[in-house]
Amino acid sequence: MIKLDFFIKKGNTRFPNGLLKEERQLLCFMFYIFIIETSLSSTNIMSDIDSYLGGFGFPIDQVKFLICVVASYPLATLYKRLPNSTLKHIMSVFLGILYCHWSLGEWSWIHSFISSLVVYLIVSFLPRRNSHLIAFTFSMIYLSVSHWYRMYTDYMGWKMDYTSPQMVLTLKLTSFAWNYYDGQRASNELTPDQAKKAIKTLPSLLEFFGFVYFFPTFLAGPTIEISDYLKFTSLEMFTDKRLNGLLPKTGTAALKTFLTSLLMFPGVILSGMYPASYFVTTQFAMEPIWLQLIRVHAHIALTRFKYYFGWYISEGSAILTGIGYNGFDKNDNIRFDRITNVNPVKVELASNIRDVSTYWNIGTSDWLKNYVYLRLTPVGSKPKFSATLLTYVTSAFWHGFYPGYYIFFFCTTFLTEVAKDIRRKIRPYFVKGTGAEEKAIQPQKKIYDIVGTIVTAWWLNLFGASFILLSLEPTLVLWSNFNYIPVIMLFAAFIFLRFVLPAPRPSKPTTSTAGEKKTQ
Numbered sequence: 001m002i003k004l005d006f007f008i009k010k011g012n013t014r015f016p017n018g019l020l021k022e023e024r025q026l027l028c029f030m031f032y033i034f035i036i037e038t039s040l041s042s043t044n045i046m047s048d049i050d051s052y053l054g055g056f057g058f059p060i061d062q063v064k065f066l067i068c069v070v071a072s073y074p075l076a077t078l079y080k081r082l083p084n085s086t087l088k089h090i091m092s093v094f095l096g097i098l099y100c101h102w103s104l105g106e107w108s109w110i111h112s113f114i115s116s117l118v119v120y121l122i123v124s125f126l127p128r129r130n131s132h133l134i135a136f137t138f139s140m141i142y143l144s145v146s147h148w149y150r151m152y153t154d155y156m157g158w159k160m161d162y163t164s165p166q167m168v169l170t171l172k173l174t175s176f177a178w179n180y181y182d183g184q185r186a187s188n189e190l191t192p193d194q195a196k197k198a199i200k201t202l203p204s205l206l207e208f209f210g211f212v213y214f215f216p217t218f219l220a221g222p223t224i225e226i227s228d229y230l231k232f233t234s235l236e237m238f239t240d241k242r243l244n245g246l247l248p249k250t251g252t253a254a255l256k257t258f259l260t261s262l263l264m265f266p267g268v269i270l271s272g273m274y275p276a277s278y279f280v281t282t283q284f285a286m287e288p289i290w291l292q293l294i295r296v297h298a299h300i301a302l303t304r305f306k307y308y309f310g311w312y313i314s315e316g317s318a319i320l321t322g323i324g325y326n327g328f329d330k331n332d333n334i335r336f337d338r339i340t341n342v343n344p345v346k347v348e349l350a351s352n353i354r355d356v357s358t359y360w361n362i363g364t365s366d367w368l369k370n371y372v373y374l375r376l377t378p379v380g381s382k383p384k385f386s387a388t389l390l391t392y393v394t395s396a397f398w399h400g401f402y403p404g405y406y407i408f409f410f411c412t413t414f415l416t417e418v419a420k421d422i423r424r425k426i427r428p429y430f431v432k433g434t435g436a437e438e439k440a441i442q443p444q445k446k447i448y449d450i451v452g453t454i455v456t457a458w459w460l461n462l463f464g465a466s467f468i469l470l471s472l473e474p475t476l477v478l479w480s481n482f483n484y485i486p487v488i489m490l491f492a493a494f495i496f497l498r499f500v501l502p503a504p505r506p507s508k509p510t511t512s513t514a515g516e517k518k519t520q
Contacts, residue, residue: 061103061160069310072216073320075091075317076320080321089207090206092218093209095218096212096215097109104161111166112213115138116212118138119135135177136174139173147400148401151400151402163400164220171364171367174371175226179227182198183199199227199230211229216323217318217339219314220314221341264308267309268309270302271306274295276299276469277474279474289482299465300464304347315339323338324337340362341362342360343359347359350457356456357416364395364398372394373391388416395409407472411487414494415463418497428504429444431445
């Protein structure tokens with residue numbers, strides 16, 4: 001029988017062998033997990049459970065995923081009541097590995113464990129000035145090899161495996177390396193966001209792996225920052241005087257998020273009834289153009305509901321633990337949006353591609369912005385087209401190596417640039433003034449917004465179809481149904497807006513204003 005106090009943190013007292021006490025505890029804990037894993041693998045318990053779950057008629061991997069995320073709700077309630085951070089780290093490690101073993105396959109957790117340990121060793125022992133770049137490169141290569149292996153073993157398949165949590169983990173590992181690097185830089189070299197997320201000291205192995213395997217978000221995200229996780233488990237996050245020394249009540253916010261996920265579930269069902277694969281059928285090719293236009297939008301929009309459902313149901317259990325706490329709003333109401341990953345209404349009704357990027361997969365978008373895009377753009381300089389392109393290329397590598405991903409992100413790069421040029425060269429004709437003094441010219445501005453919403457949604461869904469279809473051939477089949485006209489229009493618009501259409505001249509001051517300036 002193992003005594004519970006063996007795992008309780010007693011401070012960072014080093015053993016003669018140089019390990020922190022809690023690091024030695026983690027190694028012992030991992031040994032016990034190894035024994036449990038071996039025992040489970042040598043029995044028929046798991047296969048018996050799989051046979052039972054298969055009787056429901058749904059894919060077993062999806063059923064297991066749903067069971068794990070739903071189980072996280074009562075477990076999150078228990079997690080929140082643990083008396084210290086050490087027990088919280090251990091609970092996350094145990095449950096994260098258990099989830100991975102049961103829902104994604106035996107020993108699948110080895111990938112997350114090894115890749116995380118290597119990153120930790122890189123930032124621990126290599127020079128701090130470049131360890132973040134080495135850790136970033138290693139994490140991306142490990143994920144890329146995983147994607148290649150998946151393509152080899154399950155080409156064009158959608159079965160869940162270890163690559164799903166590995167994608168989320170890559171965001172966490174690379175941001176961790178950058179945050180540790182920022183911790184040794186001068187404050188005047190950092191942006192406010194970088195200074196907020198920077199960590200000056202290396203967390204212990206137990207803290208680090210608690211962050212890695214944080215069970216409410218381990219399987220499907222959203223991603224979290226190491227600084228937020230450490231402040232959360234140490235209770236430093238909850239020092240606001242308005243909390244009166246108490247942890248915020250999270251039940252209502254978690255329930256609201258859970259119910260929101262249930263509202264998304266009918267869309268998940270409908271997405272199975274109206275799949276993107278319909279675009280390559282002869283039935284679609286024979287339909288009238290107006291119906292094809294509607295179907296492209298509707299089928300791809302419904303596909304997004306699978307992501308809405310997964311993100312919301314995972315976020316709900318994370319909120320229940322308390323990590324979603326994000327201070328107070330202007331009305332002194334507690335906010336629980338720290339790790340919110342999507343805003344469906346703003347995504348579906350976005351009037352420009354920037355809003356879609358802002359409110360879709362927010363955790364990944366923030367990672368691309370803060371650890372790729374802005375790192376390629378020197379402080380004080382204007383972002384270049386190359387920074388946009390490399391950011392989308394990184395996003396494509398992160399997703400995998402199916403041609404559909406690269407088609408989507410390549411086209412989206414130009415869609416983003418077209419949106420920038422429209423805002424810079426066309427939008428000024430629909431507003432008066434600039435900045436805080438800007439006023440819309442109605443009803444022209446309303447028409448501009450409506451047209452922008454329709455154009456953004458349809459073109460993004462057209463290119464988004466390649467992301468779902470994965471391969472080049474079905475994408476070309478879809479485009480050929482429209483005689484490639486939407487693609488030609490995109491690149492023609494880019495050339496015209498970037499190189500032909502001049503930017504509007506700044507409005508000249510009125511006569512009275514000019515006279516006032518002369519007298520001054």
